Amino acid sequence: MLRKIESKNMGKSDLGWLQSTFHFSFAEYYNPKNINFGVLRVLNDDLIEPQTGFDTHPHRDMEIISYVVQGSLTHGDSMGNRETLTRGQVQYMSAGTGVWHSEHNLGDNLLRLLQIWVLPDQKGYAPTYGDYRFAWSDRQNKWLPIVSGKNGEAPIKINQDVNFYVLELDQGKEINFSVESGRQAYVVQIEGSSQINDVALNARDALEVTEESITLKATERSHNMLIEMKKS
Template sequence: MLKKIDSSKMGSSDHGWLRSKFHFSFAEYYNPQNMHFGKLRVLNDDLIDAQTGFEMHHHQDMEIISYVVGGELTHGDSMGNKSTLTRGHVQYVSAGTGVYHSEHNRGSNTARFLQIWILPNQENLKPNYGEYRFNWDDRKNKWLHMVSSTNGSAPIKINQDSNIYSLELAESKEIGFPVKSGRQAYLVQIEGTSNINGIELNDRDALEILEEDITIKSSKKSHILIIEMKKPNQD
């Protein structure tokens, strides 16, 4: 089963320095019918002006993944970590028992990143931080497996049965992605236009996928992210 999520119908906010699209209920956007997709609790598509950002704030019991689409994202946290990531790079915070962190755009251009929160498989874990500077070419016309569970094979491992992949698909190219029985996936058309099993997605649209293999054909060069996971109540 497939369900298109049109970006124009998503929640949104504009704080001047920060402009966001909310895939699920978050902050001032609240929709009790749109709280999560399986263990995926938050997916915010954020635009942050230069020399602004989120000051130090607290999180607990959440797996937080940031995927940088453009510009610079500088992270700092109460564990002593500090680094700046750019396009195609990923950072991960396992908030566990509690962690404070900040995210700033110290660059000269607007930054864009996807803020992803996934519920962990258990509470009160020890906080942890990780990052990976993926080579952009490693996702050209092929799936780049960036995040997996602790039992998986991706460079970044989180405390949940979830996988995150990215892709840049050249115009008119095709690629498949399997979503097996007992699994589901959430696809974000970050940039470009594509046709997926007869459904057209444009910039910032999304697609819910339940136990159905998909074929993606790029109408315009496409930058795509997929979060694949176990369906709820599947052991």
Template sequence: MIKKIDYENMGKNKLSWLEATYHFSFGDYHNPENMGFGALRVLNDDIISGNRGFETHPHRDMEIVTYVVEGRLTHEDSMGNKGSIGKGQVQYMSAGTGVYHSEHNLEDQPIRTLQIWILPDKKGHTPDYGDYKFDWNARLNTWLHLISSKKGSAPIKMNQDVNFYALELESGKEIDLAVKDGRQAYLVQIEGVSIINQHILNERDGMKIVEEDVKIKATKTSHILVIEMAKNSGKTH
């Protein structure tokens, strides 16, 4: 099963400093039919104005990933961590029993990020933080494995059976994505235009894929993120 999710039909929120698009219910956008996809609970496509950001706020029992599309994002938290990441790089925080953090754009120009929340495999993990400065070219026409479970082989490991992959596919090139039995994936067409099993995905569109192999062809150089997970996962014990 595959289902294209049009950007125009997603939740939206516009503030003086933030332009947000919600793939799933979040904040003032509440759709009981769209509360997540397996372990994937939140995927927000955010444009943050220069010298603004999210002030210090709490989280608990959630695996939180921030992926920078353009610009540089600075993180600070109650565990004493502080750092910044740029285009194509990843910040990971396991909120566990509770943590406070802030995220800011300290530059003059707007930045774009994807903020992703994954339900953990259980409640009560010890809070943790890390970031990884992936080489942009490592995803050129190939899947770059960003995140895996603790048993997986990706540089970043989280408390859930999920895999994150990033890709920059040059115009005219093709690549396969196999979603095996018992697995599902959510794909974000971050930039560019691609054709996926006859579906045209434009910039910011999404796609749900369940137990189906797909072929991706870039008609315009495409920046893509895939979150692959166990089918119907997401129950926190």
């Protein structure tokens, strides 16, 4: 089963320094029919102006993934980590029993990132932080696994049975993905456009896939993320 979610129907926020598109209920956007998709609780598409960002604030009991689309993201936290990531790179944080962190755009250009929260498989983990600087070429015309559960294939491991993949597909090319029985996936059209089976996606649209094989064809150069998980 496929269900398309158009970007124009998602939650929106404009704070001046921060413009956000909310795939699920978050902050001032609340829709009781759109709280989560399985263990995927938050997916925010954020645009952050230069020399601004999220000042130090707390989290707990959440697996947090940030995927940089453009610009540079500088992270700091109460565990002593401070790192700056750029396009296509990923940071992850298991908030666990509690952590304070900040996320800023200290560069001169607009920062775009996907901020993603996944519910952990249990509460009370020790907080952890890490990042991974994937080569851009590793996602060109193939699915690149970037995040998985502890027994998965991705270099980033989190405390949940979930698998993240990213892809940049050249115009006109096709690629397949099978969402097996008892599983579901959430596909984000980050940049460009594509046709997935009989569904057309434009930039910032999304697609829910439940127990179905898909063929993604790039109608123009297509940058996608796919998050696969147990069916809810």
